[in-house]
Amino acid sequence: MTQGNDFDDASKPGPADEPRLFTALLRPHRALNRKGFLVLMACVSVISFGAGIAFLWMGAWPVFGFFGLDALAIYAAFRIYDRRARASEEITVTTSEIRVRRVSPRGDVVEWAFNPLWVQIDRVEHAEFGIEQLFLVSRGRRVSIARFLGAEEKASFLSALLEALQAAKRGPTYNPVM
Template identity: 35%
Template sequence: MSDPATILFTAEIPPYRSLSGRGITIVVCTLGVLSLGVTTVAWTIGAWPVAGFSGLEIFAVLMLLRWNARGARSMETLELTETTLSIDRADARGRRHRLTVSSAWLNAVLEEPPGRVPSLLLVSRRRRIEIAKDLGEEEKRDLAVALKAALHRQRHPTFDNPQLREG
């Protein structure tokens, strides 16, 4: 029997973000240049209150992008050992929560409600835990396939007995 702490499968699930840090910088700079152009034109024709609203607009966009970037720090990690599956979640503030479930009767189920992104659930008897909430549809499907395969390998190990090999 091998060490029960041996990790058979691991998956790190970062939240989906369409913009990288460089992309955010490009968006902010482009919006700033466009806003400065509109503000300058408005100022020259005497509509100086536009400058204040333009400043508020830039401030609101910066706050929303900052809020979005802070959410990118969250992470979910799955670790399957011979006896358990651990789900380690970290939120945007860095708070961590670890949940460990027995993998003996565990199944990965992909529920697909019509018109929505499917939900990936870990089901064990009557307990249902949703994982990978931040992933898109294709990523959830890939994770479901990989997790099902890992659970299958864990329950049906292949043994290599040198005495049974053909000479």
């Protein structure tokens, strides 16, 4: 076998070297940034401490501890919320593949690759609420995508993805002017 017959030649262009027709990085919606979280926790702490002091003066000293537990529970809930917001999903379409890369809140990475010529997009729609779920389907595999998006955002995402898939099915274009 000669050097020219080697299929694993790194100098040949592969899917990573191809121009991207579509790329989307999806993340869960975050209502508060870091500064907003600190302001909220400061307000909750001041209110809880003030109300706890009022009950302490009235002689109901155990209530003071419950106000502290309330503030701690709100803090813990927002920390869990912040941890779950670390998840992401990246969808990339080139002329030779569709790649879905999902990162869990823990940092675990799962990837799927599909041929854009054979992939179909399946959707679950509700008459009143719009698109509820989107799936990429190919060769018996069904992968849920765009789970973080709302119904209107999924509709916009779907139209952009369909446009990119049509471009991928047309194949690469040759532009001699470049």
